[in-house]
Amino acid sequence: MSLPGLRRKAVLAVxxxxxxxxxxxxxxxxxxxxxxxPATAVNTLQAHLSQLRHVxxxxxxIRARPPGYLLDLGDEATDVAVAEKLIASAMRTxxxxxxxxxxxxxxxxxxxxxxxxxxxxxWLDEQARLLExxxxxxxxxxxxxxxxxxxxxxxxxxxxxxxxxHPFNERLHGQLMLALYRAGRQADALDAYRQLxxxxxxxxxxxxxQLLRDLETTIxxxxxxxxxxxxxxxxxxxxxxxxxxxxxxxxxxxxxxxxLAELDALLPAAGDGAPNAVVISALSGTAGIGKTTLAVYxxxxxxxxxxxxxxxxxxxxxxxxxxxxxxxxxVRGFLQAFGIPAGRIPSDxxxxxxxxxxxxxxxxxxxVLDNARNVDQVRPLLPGAPGCIAIVTxxxxxxxxxxxxxxxPLTLGLLAPAEARxxxxxxxxxxxxxxEPEAVEEIIARCDRLPLGLGIAASHAAVRPDFPxxxxxxxxxxxxxxxDALQGGDAATDVRVVFSWSYQALSxxxxxxxxxxxxxxxxxxxxxxxxSLAGLPPPKAQTLLTELVQAHLLTEYTPGRYTFHDLLRxxxxxxxxxxxxxxxxxxxxxxVFDHYLNAxxxxxxxxxxxxxxxxxxxxxxxxxxxxxxxxxxALAWFxxxxxxxxxxxxxxxxGGFDRWTWKLAWTMTTFxxxxxxxxxxxxxxQAGLDALRRLGDRLGQAHAHRDIGRTxxxxxxxxxxxxxxxRAVDLYGDLGDDAGQARTHHxxxxxxxxxxxxxxxxxxxxxxxxxxxxxxxxGEAGVWDSLAFAHHHLGAYQPAIEGYxxxxxxxxxxxxxxxxxxxxxxxxxxxEATGDVxxxxxxxxxxxxxxxxxxxxxxxxxxxxxxxxEPVPTVGVSE
Numbered sequence: 001m002s003l004p005g006l007r008r009k010a011v012l013a014v015x016x017x018x019x020x021x022x023x024x025x026x027x028x029x030x031x032x033x034x035x036x037x038p039a040t041a042v043n044t045l046q047a048h049l050s051q052l053r054h055v056x057x058x059x060x061x062i063r064a065r066p067p068g069y070l071l072d073l074g075d076e077a078t079d080v081a082v083a084e085k086l087i088a089s090a091m092r093t094x095x096x097x098x099x100x101x102x103x104x105x106x107x108x109x110x111x112x113x114x115x116x117x118x119x120x121x122x123w124l125d126e127q128a129r130l131l132e133x134x135x136x137x138x139x140x141x142x143x144x145x146x147x148x149x150x151x152x153x154x155x156x157x158x159x160x161x162x163x164x165x166h167p168f169n170e171r172l173h174g175q176l177m178l179a180l181y182r183a184g185r186q187a188d189a190l191d192a193y194r195q196l197x198x199x200x201x202x203x204x205x206x207x208x209x210q211l212l213r214d215l216e217t218t219i220x221x222x223x224x225x226x227x228x229x230x231x232x233x234x235x236x237x238x239x240x241x242x243x244x245x246x247x248x249x250x251x252x253x254x255x256x257x258x259x260l261a262e263l264d265a266l267l268p269a270a271g272d273g274a275p276n277a278v279v280i281s282a283l284s285g286t287a288g289i290g291k292t293t294l295a296v297y298x299x300x301x302x303x304x305x306x307x308x309x310x311x312x313x314x315x316x317x318x319x320x321x322x323x324x325x326x327x328x329x330x331v332r333g334f335l336q337a338f339g340i341p342a343g344r345i346p347s348d349x350x351x352x353x354x355x356x357x358x359x360x361x362x363x364x365x366x367x368v369l370d371n372a373r374n375v376d377q378v379r380p381l382l383p384g385a386p387g388c389i390a391i392v393t394x395x396x397x398x399x400x401x402x403x404x405x406x407x408x409p410l411t412l413g414l415l416a417p418a419e420a421r422x423x424x425x426x427x428x429x430x431x432x433x434x435x436e437p438e439a440v441e442e443i444i445a446r447c448d449r450l451p452l453g454l455g456i457a458a459s460h461a462a463v464r465p466d467f468p469x470x471x472x473x474x475x476x477x478x479x480x481x482x483x484d485a486l487q488g489g490d491a492a493t494d495v496r497v498v499f500s501w502s503y504q505a506l507s508x509x510x511x512x513x514x515x516x517x518x519x520x521x522x523x524x525x526x527x528x529x530x531x532s533l534a535g536l537p538p539p540k541a542q543t544l545l546t547e548l549v550q551a552h553l554l555t556e557y558t559p560g561r562y563t564f565h566d567l568l569r570x571x572x573x574x575x576x577x578x579x580x581x582x583x584x585x586x587x588x589x590x591x592v593f594d595h596y597l598n599a600x601x602x603x604x605x606x607x608x609x610x611x612x613x614x615x616x617x618x619x620x621x622x623x624x625x626x627x628x629x630x631x632x633x634a635l636a637w638f639x640x641x642x643x644x645x646x647x648x649x650x651x652x653x654x655g656g657f658d659r660w661t662w663k664l665a666w667t668m669t670t671f672x673x674x675x676x677x678x679x680x681x682x683x684x685x686q687a688g689l690d691a692l693r694r695l696g697d698r699l700g701q702a703h704a705h706r707d708i709g710r711t712x713x714x715x716x717x718x719x720x721x722x723x724x725x726x727r728a729v730d731l732y733g734d735l736g737d738d739a740g741q742a743r744t745h746h747x748x749x750x751x752x753x754x755x756x757x758x759x760x761x762x763x764x765x766x767x768x769x770x771x772x773x774x775x776x777x778x779g780e781a782g783v784w785d786s787l788a789f790a791h792h793h794l795g796a797y798q799p800a801i802e803g804y805x806x807x808x809x810x811x812x813x814x815x816x817x818x819x820x821x822x823x824x825x826x827x828x829x830x831x832e833a834t835g836d837v838x839x840x841x842x843x844x845x846x847x848x849x850x851x852x853x854x855x856x857x858x859x860x861x862x863x864x865x866x867x868x869x870e871p872v873p874t875v876g877v878s879e
Contacts, residue, residue: 003055007032008048010118015062015071016078017127021301024068024257031123067257067422079109080131084304087138091242091307096145103142110135126267130305133364136166137307143175152182163192167199170212171362177212181219181226189219243309243337246368247557249300252426255419256294259410263298266389266408267305288452288567289412291393292370299368299391306389308363311337313381316523317373318395318566323523323647324373327380328679331356334367334381342676347715353380360388367391375400414449417441423451427458432469439469446476452565456502459552499571502551509540510547515579516588517554517564518572521651522644524563528626529644532595533588535622561640589651591620593660596648598625599637600667606634608670610778610814614663638671642680649684658691662700665691669707673714681711699740702731706744713751721751742768743779749786753793762790781810785823792830800830818858821850825861837869 003009010032015023029041038044049069053059056073063072083106090102114131118124139162146155159176166172173196180189193208193216200206207213218226296312303310311334315325328349335345335352338359346352364387372378372394378401382390392398392407401407415423424440425433433440447453461472503511513534517525520533531541545562548554553572554562564572576585598619605613606628619625628634645668652661665688672681689704709724725748732740749764765786768779788803804827811820828843844862851859 003052005048006118006121007044008051010121010124011045011048012052012071013115013118013124013127015069017080017124018071018301022065022068022070022253026067027257027261028068030261032121034122065426067255080114080304082106083109083134083138084307087134087307088242088244090138090141096149100142100145100149103138103145106138107135107142130267134304134307136169137364140171140175143172147175147178147182152179155179156183156185163196168204170196170209173208174212174215177215177219178226186219186222190216193219241309241337241339242307243311243334244303245312245337246299246303246310247296247312249297250293252423253293253297254423254426255415256290256412259294259412260298260301262408262410263391264302267302288450288565289414290451291395291412293451294412295368295370295391295393299366303366306364306366308365309338310366310368312368312370314370314523315372315377317371317377323521323643323650324377325643326679327377328352329677330369330381332676335359342674345676347676347678349380356380357384360384364388369393372396372398374398379405415451415454417444417449420444420447420449420454423454424458427455428461428469432465436469439473442473443469443476446473452567456499456552459550460502460505463550499553499568502553503571503575506551506553507544507547510544510551513541513544514548514553514572515576517548517562518569518574518576519585519588520592521647522641523647524557524561524644526626526640527560527562528599528624529592529595530562532591532623532625535587535591535620538624587620589655589657591623593648593652593657593664594619594623595625596641596645597660597664597667598623599627600641600645600664602627603634603637604667604670606631607638607674610816611670614666616663617659635671635674638668639675642668642671642677646680646684649687653687653691658694661691662688662695662697662704664688666703666707673711678711678715682708685711698731699735699737702728702735702737702740705731706740706747709744709751710747713747713754718751718755722748725751739776739779742776742783746779746783746786749790753786753789756793758790758793762787762794765790777810778814778816781807781814781816781819784810785819785826788830789826792826792833797830797834801827804830817850817854818856821847821854821856821858821862824850825858825865828865832865832869841866841869 003012011028014028014031025042025045028045029037032045033041049062053062056062061071061073063070086102086106090099090106093099093102113119113128114135115124115128119128143155143159143162156176156179159172159179162172163169163176173192177189177192180186180192193212196212197208200208208216299310299312313325313330313333315330316323331349331352332342332345335356336342340355340359346355360383365383367381367383367388367390369378369381369390369392372392374394374396375398378392378394378398382405392401397409397411398407399409402409421433421440421444424443443457444454447457457472457476461467461469503514506514513530513536516534517530520529525533527542527545528538530545531538534541534544536544545554545556549556549562553568554564556562580588598616601613601616602625605611626637628637645664649661649664649668652658652664665684668684669681672678672684685704685708689701689708692700692704705724705728709721709728712718712721712724725744728744729741729748732738732744745764746768749761749768752758752761752764765783768783768786784803784807788800788807791797791800791803804823807823808820808827811817811823824843824847828840828847831837831843832840844865848859848862848866851862
């Protein structure tokens, strides 16, 4: 469109870059006119907005929304929005052709320098620079994709132009070197490296990175890995996942204009050498002040500046259940969001945090660390890469983070009276609020200008559009008179007035459910668990959940899962303790334990069908446990519920419910083992063992010692592992449990194997061979594998091959394809050791096909062996 005037264009540009979000009038003036706007700026802004509506052909294209305006032209009204959507789609797909198509379409939307006709306006200049960074990121990714598709020859001229335009960009130079080499131009590839080295030395006084130096070495060696042996059109490398974990934001956001501007100023500039960390701390530790709302709202506003992902975790630092998130669990979750398999994540916090920082290196990622308890919980989660930002919310000041990491402190106070009125106007409509100014002022005062209280009060008025606000103020006034004993002089206690009114408006059944939810141990709860907790049929429970959500006493933060604000959780628990009988509370607690025990037991047997089940008592009446239908559903259930299960085990232990404690711990072993959550695994296993000791259950103690021994072995704590496994052998022997002894000897055999003590390993594996006589088919196959492994390392290759063949027969009959593939890896190793390399390669190919069929990261083991033994082809070099 043709649009005259620099400032008018700038107003439109600011609104467009904030598409779908309100920009306050003051912020528009500050961004368009800078630090010294003329006295007429506000009036001029109004004139520009009027002209823009005329040019856009719609009076509603720019909407007035206190305290400012928003551009409302749909989700794809700007080329920036379309380009960002196409780039996000490209990063999600694993099809290289589709990825290249999306990226080409996105890059076609760039026509010269972004925002060129509003150059000279500081904020828009910064946005233009960020858009150029986005263009470069998309260009580099497209080049990488086209290299994978085999388009190296076509890419050479384009990469030569790009490297001239970006002389210090090592990624582009590396891509040029690879394209030249694959096009048969080894000498030119090496010359490209030498030119880059000279440029970096002359201009910056530095050498190329280790990655580029390694690439030069592999080109000099003519490493076959540089030229893929299979057509890359058919098999493309998977795209790195781009996490988008931000929770839903609040559309009717109000106030905090100064804080938003302060956060905007922290967006990293090109070449920043350190990450920015922002601490948002509530005044006097007040809960409900709006820390999370502000952080998430701002994160959504700036998400497009972080094309490599947005991470979010609720650290539950002040959770009423005590379920504070362990930093290593948060790091593990972030790494898995980037596609790092659980088995590749170090078990210790330092190692996992180092891998996390390495993954973020060179990326632009936004990290939101919500509800942190202390600095120790936060530090391992901070990115170390320039261009990343971490937003930390906490009730504590986290002063050491400011002092040592240079975090920017930003303290939130109560809403200003005008901001509180704006919040009510957004929720209830400006006209309704303007009609009853005195009632509005009283509502604001009764809610103490706390956003949480105002939001709940507004929700009641919103569902009653004909209800006078004066009547709402009177209700709050009456509630305050009846709760004098609860008044503590601060917002955290005064807001109970608002809670009490909401609570008293509930139906009898919904009020009971609200109280009982306050007894639930975990940080959140799924709908089936709600039904069991209350002893209700699922449809009835769902109806009551809807009532609680509509009353803003509960939040459905993801479909089917619910959570409280921690103040509401504490309020619900208070009412449960005062209104429910001791017998009712105990019955509710037992229903919760039975729900999770039965559901977890069913899920673990789906994950590991070979695992012998444990006996369960009949669940309490009213319990309706979830039963997963297949492996993926079982794994997803554990992934969602494991923080809850940990809290349930803690509650059972503290309450003396030992029968549930050890059984719940047993159900968690497989998932924690598979996901590498070793600290959680040891903690639950130890809790289970302690419970079994109190119960005097010696067989259960033997099982627990065996499980703990296996976990210590996985962690490399071999002396601790042997101590527990020896104790298990003794207990099984005293009880005459031959199967238990045999299985534990199998574990001891593996323990000696990993220490390179193969004769000791062979001795224990021979003891474990008793499983052949006990009808344990899976155990028998495992023993054959262990015997063969020991024979291989003792140089007895023929017995090793025979043992592996027996193990393969067993696993195939059982349909255990994962174990079959692992044995094929070992069998291939033995065949290679005998000199039969071609037979070994054929065996590894069979393993690779299985690993790829079942989507297991162990496929890398097979590929590594195949790459290592591939015959070296002759690579032609042009002169």
